[in-house]
Amino acid sequence: MTVGLEHYLTVSAMLFCLGLLGVILRRNVLVIYMSLELMLNAANLALVAFSRFNENLTGQMMVFFIITVAAAEVAVGLALIVALYRKRQSAHVEDLTSLKL
Amino acid sequence: MEPTLSPAGYAALTILILPLAAALVTTLCPRRDPERSANLSIGAIAIGFILSLGLFAFTGDKAMETNFNWLVVGDLKVSFGLLLDPLSKLMLLVVTGVGLMIHIYSRGYMSGDRGFSRYFASLSLFTFSMLGIVLANNLFMMFVFWELVGVSSYLLIGFWFEKNSAADAAKKAFLTNRVGDFGFILGIILTWAALGSLNFTEMAWLVEKGAQSTDKSGGTLLSLGFSLLAEPLGKIAGGTHWWTVHPNVLVTLVGLLLFMGAMGKSAQFPLHVWLPDAMEGPTPVSALIHAATMVAAGVFMLCRIFFILDIPGSHALEFIAWIGGVTALLAALMALQQNDIKRILAYSTLSQLGYMVMAVGLRAPGPAMFHLTTHAAFKALLFLGAGSVILACHHEQNIWKMGGLRDAMPRTWWTFRWGTLALCGVWPFAGFFSKDAILAAALDPAHRNIPLFVLGVFVAGLTTFYMSRLVLVAFCGNARSEEASHAHESPGVMTWPLVVLAIPTLLAGAVGIDAYIAKLFPGEHPPHNEGFLDNLFAPFNHNILAAGFGLLAVVAGYQLARTLYVNADRDRLPEKIGVLAKMARDRFYFDELYEWFISVTQETLARIADWFDCWIVAGLLVRGTHGTTELVGRALRLVQTGSLQTYAFLFAAGVVLVLAWQLLGNSPTH
Numbered sequence: 001m002t003v004g005l006e007h008y009l010t011v012s013a014m015l016f017c018l019g020l021l022g023v024i025l026r027r028n029v030l031v032i033y034m035s036l037e038l039m040l041n042a043a044n045l046a047l048v049a050f051s052r053f054n055e056n057l058t059g060q061m062m063v064f065f066i067i068t069v070a071a072a073e074v075a076v077g078l079a080l081i082v083a084l085y086r087k088r089q090s091a092h093v094e095d096l097t098s099l100k101l
Numbered sequence: 102m103e104p105t106l107s108p109a110g111y112a113a114l115t116i117l118i119l120p121l122a123a124a125l126v127t128t129l130c131p132r133r134d135p136e137r138s139a140n141l142s143i144g145a146i147a148i149g150f151i152l153s154l155g156l157f158a159f160t161g162d163k164a165m166e167t168n169f170n171w172l173v174v175g176d177l178k179v180s181f182g183l184l185l186d187p188l189s190k191l192m193l194l195v196v197t198g199v200g201l202m203i204h205i206y207s208r209g210y211m212s213g214d215r216g217f218s219r220y221f222a223s224l225s226l227f228t229f230s231m232l233g234i235v236l237a238n239n240l241f242m243m244f245v246f247w248e249l250v251g252v253s254s255y256l257l258i259g260f261w262f263e264k265n266s267a268a269d270a271a272k273k274a275f276l277t278n279r280v281g282d283f284g285f286i287l288g289i290i291l292t293w294a295a296l297g298s299l300n301f302t303e304m305a306w307l308v309e310k311g312a313q314s315t316d317k318s319g320g321t322l323l324s325l326g327f328s329l330l331a332e333p334l335g336k337i338a339g340g341t342h343w344w345t346v347h348p349n350v351l352v353t354l355v356g357l358l359l360f361m362g363a364m365g366k367s368a369q370f371p372l373h374v375w376l377p378d379a380m381e382g383p384t385p386v387s388a389l390i391h392a393a394t395m396v397a398a399g400v401f402m403l404c405r406i407f408f409i410l411d412i413p414g415s416h417a418l419e420f421i422a423w424i425g426g427v428t429a430l431l432a433a434l435m436a437l438q439q440n441d442i443k444r445i446l447a448y449s450t451l452s453q454l455g456y457m458v459m460a461v462g463l464r465a466p467g468p469a470m471f472h473l474t475t476h477a478a479f480k481a482l483l484f485l486g487a488g489s490v491i492l493a494c495h496h497e498q499n500i501w502k503m504g505g506l507r508d509a510m511p512r513t514w515w516t517f518r519w520g521t522l523a524l525c526g527v528w529p530f531a532g533f534f535s536k537d538a539i540l541a542a543a544l545d546p547a548h549r550n551i552p553l554f555v556l557g558v559f560v561a562g563l564t565t566f567y568m569s570r571l572v573l574v575a576f577c578g579n580a581r582s583e584e585a586s587h588a589h590e591s592p593g594v595m596t597w598p599l600v601v602l603a604i605p606t607l608l609a610g611a612v613g614i615d616a617y618i619a620k621l622f623p624g625e626h627p628p629h630n631e632g633f634l635d636n637l638f639a640p641f642n643h644n645i646l647a648a649g650f651g652l653l654a655v656v657a658g659y660q661l662a663r664t665l666y667v668n669a670d671r672d673r674l675p676e677k678i679g680v681l682a683k684m685a686r687d688r689f690y691f692d693e694l695y696e697w698f699i700s701v702t703q704e705t706l707a708r709i710a711d712w713f714d715c716w717i718v719a720g721l722l723v724r725g726t727h728g729t730t731e732l733v734g735r736a737l738r739l740v741q742t743g744s745l746q747t748y749a750f751l752f753a754a755g756v757v758l759v760l761a762w763q764l765l766g767n768s769p770t771h
Contacts, residue, residue, distance in 0.1 A: 024750045032745075097743035 008049035015042035029081055029091045033074075040070050109160050110167045112152045113183045116193065117232050119145035124225035127218055135217040142221040143204045146228055150197040157190050162620055166238055166302060184238035184301060187621050188470065191614070192235040192401055195474055196394055198605075199481045200228050202598035206485050207385040209594035210492065220260060224389070227253035231394040235401065240289045240299040243402065247285070247362065251278045254395050258382040267381040277375040281365015288358030292409065295355065301405060308408045349414040356410045356417025360403065360424075367399025367454045370428040374691055376451055377435075380443040384488030387443060391450040392481035400457040400473050404466040407622065411464065422462025426556045429455025431689060433563035437570075437674065438686035441498045442487045445571050449524060450480055452560060456539050459557070463550060465542035467619045472535035474614055478605040479523035479532055485602065486517035489595055490575065493588040501671070502582040503575040509588040514576055516599040521572050523606045525565040525655050529637055533651070534610030536561060537640040540647035558650045565658025573666040581670070611636040 015038055022035025044063045051059030085091050123145040127138040164186035172179040204224065211220050230253050233246030252275075259271025293299055296307050363369065368376040376396070380387055390396065403410065403421070410417050432451030439445045453476050460469035491498055493510055507514045523530035526537070540561075543554035580586035590596065613636060640648040665673055675682035684690070742748075 020753055024746050024753065093745050096745065 005049055005053045009046055012042045012046040012049065015039075015045065027092050027094065029084070029093060029096070032093065033077055033081065037070065037074070040066060107165060107167075109156060109165055109185055110183060112156055113167075113185055113193075113236055116149040116152050116197065117183070117229065117236055119149055120225040120229040120232065124222045124229065127222040127225070133218040138218040138221045139204075139208050142225045142228075143201070143208070145225060146197055146201045146204050149228075149232070150194075150201045153190070153193040153197045156185065157194050160185065160190070162187055164302065168238065168300075171242075179241050180239060180300065181242055182238035182300070183236045185236070187617055188401075188404060189235050191470065191474060191618060192397075193232070195397070195477045196228070196231050196235060199392060199477050199602070200231075200389065200394070202602050203385050203389045203481060203485065206388075206488070206595050206598040207383075209592050210385050210488055211383060216260065220257075220383070223253055223256040223260065224386075227257060227389065227394065231398065234398050238301055240292065240301070240304075240406070243405075244282075244286060244289055244362075247366070247398065247402075248282065250366070250395055250398060251275060251282065254278075254379075254390055257386040257390070258379045260382055260386065264381065270375075270378040270381040274375040274379050277372050278365040281361050281363070281372050284358045284361025285363075285365070288355055288361065291351075291355045291358060295351070304406075305408045308412060349416075352412050352415040353417050353420075356412075356415050357420060359406055359409065360417060360421055363399030363403050363458070364424070365399070366402070367396050367458060368428075368451055369399070369424050369454065369458055370431055371691070373428060373432065373451055374695060377444055377447045377688070380441070380447050384443065384484060384491060387447070388481045388484035388488070391447060392477050392484060396450060396454055397473050397477060400454065400461065400469055403458065403461045404470050404622075407461065407466045410461070418462050418464060420462070422459050422550065422553060425455045425457070425459030425462050426553050427455070428452070429459060429560045430556055430563075433560045433567070434681075434685050435688050436567045436685075437563065438672075438682050439567075440500055440672075442490065442500050442503075442571065442575060443484070443498055445500070445567060446480070446483055446487055449564060449568065450476075452564060453480070453524070456536065456557065456560070459553060460539040460542055463539075463542045463545075463553065464548045465539065465545070467615060467622050468535065468538035468542050470618045471538055471615045472532075475523065475531035475535040475605075475609045478602055478609055479520045479530075482516060482599060482602040482606055483520040483524065485595070485599055486513050486520060489513045489591040489599065490517075490588075492591055492595075494582075494584040497582065497584050500571060500575040503580070503585045503588075504578045504582075505576075505580040505585060506588055507576045510590045512590060512596045513599065516596075516603045517576070518572065519603045519606050521568045525568055525658070526561055526651055527655055528640075528648075528652065529607070529611065531606055531608065531610035534615070534636075534640060537644075537648050537651050538615060540651055541640070541644040544644060544647055554647075554650075558654045561651055562654035562658040565655045566662045569659050569662030570666050573662060574669065578668050611639075 019035045019037075019039030019042060022038065023032050026032050026035060044066055047059040047063050047066075051057060051063075081091060084096070088095060090096075120142070123138075123141040126141055127133070164184065166182060166184050168180050168182035170178060171181040204221075207220065207224065211217055214220065227250065230246050230249035234243055234250060237243040237246060255271045255275045258274050259268050261267045262271070289299065292304070296304055298304055298307065364372045376391070379390060382390070409415075410421070429452045432448045432455060436445050436448035436452065439448060453472070457469040457472050457476070460466070460472065489510065490503065490506060490513060493506070493513075494503055497503065519530065523532035526533045536557075540554060540557050542548075543550050543557055580588075665677075687693075
C-alpha cells in the first residue's frame with residue numbers, strides 16, 4: 001500500500017481535531033497552549049503534504065514561516081501565562097473570566 | 102408700462118399717500134413730539150378732505166382709472182391701481198370728512214395720554230388702509246388694504262393694551278375678521294379662476310357681456326365660464342364624472358365666499374361678536390371704526406362687486422338679505438338691555454349695518470350706500486357725543502349712573518339729540534331718508550320681500566325704543582351719581598366737531614346723494630327731483646307705505662320708551678318681558694356658544710395631539726427605538742460568557758458550519 005495524499009490529510013485532520021478538542025475541553029491554560037501547537041502542526045503537515053504532492057514549494061515556504069511565527073508566539077504566550085500565574089496563582093480557564101460582566 | 106396720471110389721478114394718489122406719510126414720519130422719527138404728530142395726522146387728512154371735495158365737485162361721473170403693474174408671474178398679473186367713480190368719490194368724502202372730525206376731536210379726547218403720538222400714527226395708518234380699499238381698482242389690491250385695515254384696527258382697539266380686556270378685544274376682533282377674510286380670499290381666487298381678471302371694470306364688462314350672449318345650449322356665456330371652472334373642481338373633488346358642480350351652485354358659492362369677507366368686516370351675524378367688544382378702544386376709535394370706516398368697508402365692498410352677486414342664477418343675494426335682516430333684528434334686541442352707553446351705540450351700529458346688508462341683498466345697493474353715508478355722519482356724531490359724556494362723567498359709561506346731563510352739557514345734548522333723531526329715522530333728519538329708501542326697496546315690485554319689510558319696520562321701532570331709553574336715562578331726569586351731578590361741558594376742540602357733524606346729520610338726506618349713487622347701478626330708478634324741497638318730500642310721493650310705516654314705528658317706539666323711562670330710577674323692562682330681557686342682556690349667549698365650541702374643538706384637537714405625542718412620537722418612536730436597542734443589547738450580553746473555551750467552541754462551530762455550507766450545500770450546483 002502506497003501512502004497517498006489522503007492519508008496525510010486524514011492524519012492532519014485528526015491531529016487538528018484533537019488539538020481543537022484540547023483547546024475546547026481542557027482546563028489548564030498550559031495544556032490549551034500545547035493543543036494550539038498541535039493544531040498549528042496539523043496545518044503544517046497538511047501544507048507539506050500538499051506541497052509534496054503538487055510539486056510546488058510554496059507550501060513548504062509557508063511552513064517555515066509558521067514554525068518561526070509559532071516559536072515567537074510560544075515565547076510571548078508562555079511569558080503571558082507565567083505573568084498570569086504570578087498574578088492570579090492559578091492557570092485554570094474557569095478563573096479567568098474577568099471580561100464577563 | 103409707464104403709467105400716465107391725470108390731475109385727478111394725482112389728487113387721488115395724494116389723498117391716499119398723505120396719511121401713510123404722516124404715520125411713517127411719526128413712527129420713524131426718533132424724538133416723538135405729541136403736538137407735531139397730531140398736527141401731521143390732522144393736516145394729512147384735512148388736505149385729503151379738501152382734495153376729495155375738489156374731486157367730488159369738479160370731476161364728472163365718468164369713471165377714471167389708473168393702473169400700474171405691480172407683480173407679474175406667468176399669467177397672473179397683479180396690478181395696483183386707482184379707480185375714481187361716483188362710488189369711490191362718495192366714500193372718499195365720507196372717510197376723509199368724518200375722519201377729519203374724529204382726528205380733531207381726538208386731539209382733545211386723548212390729550213395727556215402717554216401714547217398720544219402712537220395713537221395718531223395708528224389713526225393715520227388706519228385712514229390710509231381705508232382709503233386704499235375705497236380707491237382700489239381690483240379685488241387683490243382691495244384685499245391687501247382689507248388686511249391692513251384689520252391690522253390697524255387691531256392696533257387701535259388694543260390701544261390701551263395694559264388693560265386685559267382691551268388686549269382681548271383686539272385679539273377677538275382680529276381673529277373673527279380672519280375667519281371672514283379666509284372666505285374672502287377663497288372667493289377672490291374662485292373669481293379669478295372663473296373670470297380671469299380681478300379688475301372691477303374688466304369684471305363688470307365680462308359679466309355684462311357674458312350675461313347678454315348665449316351659447317348653443319341656452320345657458321349664458323358666463324355660466325359657461327363658471328362651468329369651465331366647475332370641471333377641474335369636480336376632478337379635484339371626485340376625479341370621476343358623477344360629481345360635477347352646477348354652474349349656478351358655483352356662482353352662488355363665489356358670491357357667498359366674497360360675502361364672508363363683508364360678514365367679518367361689517368360684523369354680520371354670525372361673525373358680529375367682535376364689534377361690541379371693540380368698545381374697549383378709545384371712544385374716537387369707536388367712532389372711526391363703527392361709523393365711517395372699518396364696518397363700512399364690508400358694505401362698500403358688496404356694492405363694488407354687486408355685479409358678481411347679481412349674476413343670473415346666483416342665489417347669494419337672498420342669503421345676504423336674510424343675514425342682514427337677522428343681524429338687524431338680533432342686534433336691536435340685544436341693544437334693549439345694555440347699560441353701557443358705548444355698547445348701546447355699538448349694537449345700534451350692528452343693527453344699522455344689518456339694514457345696509459339687507460338692502461344689498463334686496464338688489465338695492467344704492468340705498469345701502471345712501472344709508473352708509475348718512476349713518477357715517479350721525480353715528481360718528483353719536484359716538485363722539487358719547488365720548489364727551491364719558492369724559493364729563495370721569496370715565497363712567499353706565500347710563501344708570503348718569504342723568505340730568507341735559508343742562509350741564511348743552512352743546513353735547515342738542516347734537517346728541519339730533520344724532521338720535523337721525524338714527525331713529527325722524528323726518529326731516531338724514532336717517533329717515535336712507536332708512537325709508539331701504540324699506541321702500543323691500544316693497545319694490547321687482548324684488549318684493551314682505552317678511553323683510555315687516556322685520557325692517559319692527560327693527561325701526563326697536564331702534565327708537567332703545568335710543569329713547571338711552572337719551573331719557575342719560576340726559577333727562579335727575580343725576581344719579583356724584584360724577585353726573587358735577588359734569589360740565591367738554592372743551593371746544595371736542596364740541597365743535599359735534600356741531601360740524603350735526604349739519605350733515607340734518608341735511609344729508611335731502612341733498613340728492615341717493616340720486617348721485619343711483620347712476621352707478623343700472624336697473625335702479627333714480628329719483629328725479631328738481632330741488633331741495635322736492636327731495637324733502639320725495640319719500641312720501643315715492644312710496645307712502647314705507648314712509649308711513651317707518652314713522653309709525655318711530656312713534657310707537659318712542660311712546661313705549663316714554664312710559665317706561667321718564668324719570669325712571671331703574672330698568673322696568675325685565676319685569677315686563679321676563680326671560681327675553683335676560684337673554685338680550687346676555688347677548689343671546691353667542692359668546693358662550695363660541696367659547697364652548699372653540700374649547701370643545703380645541704380640547705379635542707389638543708387631546709388628539711397629546712395622544713399622538715404621548716404614544717406615537719414619544720412612545721413608539723423615541724421609547725420604541727430605545728427599548729428595542731436595549732432589549733437586543735441585553736439578549737446579546739448573555740452570549741458574552743467571559744469563558745475562553747466557549748468562545749473557542751463557538752468559533753470552531755462557526756467554522757464548521759461555514760465549511761459544511763460551502764462544501765455540502767453548494768457542491769451539487771457545480
